[in-house]
Structure formats: structure tokens, C-alpha cells
Amino acid sequence: MILLASVALIGLFTSSVSAHVPVAPEPGETLDTAVEIMNPTKSWVVYSDLHEGEEPHYFRFQMEQGERIHLTLMIPISQDPSEFRPVMALMGPGLLDEGVAPSYLETPDFGGVIIVESGTPHPEYEGFTPTSFYAMANVDTIAAQTGTYFLAVYEPSSGGRFALALGYVESFSLDEWILVPFSVMIIHQWNGQNLLFIISPFVATVIVGLAYLLIKRKDLRGKSSLPSWLAITGGLTFVASGVATLFQMIVAISTVPANVQVVVTAAFAMIPLLLGVATLRIALRTDWELESSAPMKLLLVAALAPFAWAGLLVGPTLVIISSLASFLSRRHPQSDI
The missing domain is CATH 2.60.120.380 (Jelly Rolls)
Structure with a gap:
């Protein structure tokens, strides 16, 4: 859903x-x-x-x-x-x-x-x-x-x-649309922000997310599955994109009156958040790599993510590698993947 x-x-x-x-x-x-x-x-x-x-x-x-x-x-x-x-x-x-x-x-x-x-x-x-x-x-x-x-x-x-x-x-051409998140960083710098301030919500969300999962999910501490950790990290980058968009919305409306376009911003933030939740729901399941449909669902999410400006291209790449690695692990169960 x-x-x-x-x-x-x-x-x-x-x-x-x-x-x-x-x-x-x-x-x-x-x-x-x-x-x-x-x-x-x-x-x-x-x-x-x-x-x-x-x-x-x-x-x-x-x-x-x-x-x-x-x-x-x-x-x-x-x-x-x-x-x-x-x-x-x-x-x-x-x-x-x-x-x-x-x-x-x-x-x-x-x-x-x-x-x-x-x-x-x-x-x-x-x-x-x-x-x-x-x-x-x-x-x-x-x-x-x-x-x-x-x-x-x-x-x-x-x-x-x-x-x-x-x-x-x-x-928009295809590349113009997919590269919008990087162009937006230039716009925020034009508006007086430094790069560290711009990327800090994204980086903080991924770090805090990983720390939270390790604390709350004891079963993850001993998890050595490379596909799972790649998918989890990729999912957190999707969430981080949504958080970063909301952060910039708050920064912007703190300086000017809000208008109906905040709804547009909220929608653009919601899509990466939904993709992140969908990815994490799969990656946090036990032995999802052995399921036939789970890797395909992750590939679908990874294909959609660049069009939703989710993960700064890093997240989709991690999720794609995760899916491919899970396929390899099923074909070669004795490998260390």
C-alpha cells in the first residue's frame, strides 16, 4: 500500500x-x-x-x-x-x-x-x-x-x-529532473546558507536512524547480512531527503509569510518518506533476502527514488546493490554475501 x-x-x-x-x-x-x-x-x-x-x-x-x-x-x-x-x-x-x-x-x-x-x-x-x-x-x-x-x-x-x-x-528533461536535489543545494547557497548547513539534516537523519535501530532492534546488532545493511542505509537516505526538504521549508517560512505552496513542499517531502518506510519495512524483516518478491520490490523502489528526489542518488544505488546481492546470495547460499 x-x-x-x-x-x-x-x-x-x-x-x-x-x-x-x-x-x-x-x-x-x-x-x-x-x-x-x-x-x-x-x-x-x-x-x-x-x-x-x-x-x-x-x-x-x-x-x-x-x-x-x-x-x-x-x-x-x-x-x-x-x-x-x-x-x-x-x-x-x-x-x-x-x-x-x-x-x-x-x-x-x-x-x-x-x-x-x-x-x-x-x-x-x-x-x-x-x-x-x-x-x-x-x-x-x-x-x-x-x-x-x-x-x-x-x-x-x-x-x-x-x-x-x-x-x-x-x-524538464530527464537529467534536469533527476539532478534537481543538487541544483537546489546551489540555490540554498545563493540564499546565504553554507553547504554544511544544507546537508546537515540529511546526514544527521541517517546517523540518528542507524543509531536508533541498533539500540531498539537488538536482533540487528549481530546482523551481518550485507544486503540488509545496504537496504537499511538506503532506506534511511530516502527518509533523510524528506526530512531535509521539511527542514528547508521551515527555514524559508521563518523569513516570509507561508502560502499555499507549503502543501507542494509537504507533498515533495512525503514521497521520499513513503519510499523510505517501504524500503525499511522490507529490509528490517528477518530473512527477507530469501523471499522471491522482496528484492523485486526493492528494485522498484530504487527505480522510483531518483524521480522523487530521494536519497541523492546514493540511496537508490545502495538499494539496487542490496537487491542484486540478495539474488546472488540465493543462488550461492554458501557465499559470504
């Missing part, structure tokens, strides 16, 4: 989730070296930082006439929005000049320039990551002509971290 619930939730949220693909490219500091955004109608979020004032970062993208140009500029919740107020400059064919471009801003030889300054900062909670940020400025317009468009982000007087959301079509 737990496994079926996990499968259903994974199917539901991978098909209906609304989220941006996070990227962290090297900055383009001139028009010639502008970071190229492929498929600009797809939802992306670029995480970067301005080293100092009057130092624009440039992006470029191709648009067809009539396509929607959707841009949102954000800064970390840890940044003071009264001191760091970045500006967007949209440049391209068919645009009419709006605002005054500073002298240090490079502009193309064609088209117009739209200057969009930071407005009233809006603290927001984003449930997919989960994280919090200030939404500072927004552009939502239609490409008047087909061609190359440039976007610059700059701050007149100081440096700081910013995020730029582009596009509106929510889609």
Missing part, C-alpha cells in the same frame, strides 16, 4: 508540478560574451551575482514575433532590498525606448532599450525548491519582431546576488 501511494504521488507531481529549471552559468560581462539562453519560453531561473556596482551581466536569447517575453528579477531573502536594488535592461528589435540607460551599459546597434528598475520588494515563498526570496521587478511583453534580444542586469552602486526567472513553459 505504501509503495502504491508513492507511485501515485510521483506520477501526480511529476506531471503537474509548476517550477523553473535552475541554472548557474558563468556571467557574461559584455554583449559579445552574453550568456545564451536556449529555448527562452521554457521556465529557467539563472542564479548569479554582481561583484560590484556598474557591472552589468548580459544574457541573449532568440525570440519569434508574437512570442511572450516573461522575466522576473529576484534577490535572496538574506539580502537587504533597500540597499541592493538591481535593474533590468531589455534590448532588442521592435522595442521602444523606456527609461534612461546608464553610460556603462552596452547596447546593440539595433532596436530599443527598456529600463525596468526594482520596485517594492515582495517577499515570497517558493514551494518547489523550497526557498524564499524578494521579487524585485517584472517584465511581461510580446516580441514585436523576430530576432536576437539582450537582457542586462546591473546595480548602479553595489554588488549582490540575484536570480533571473525567464520563460513560462514548465518542462
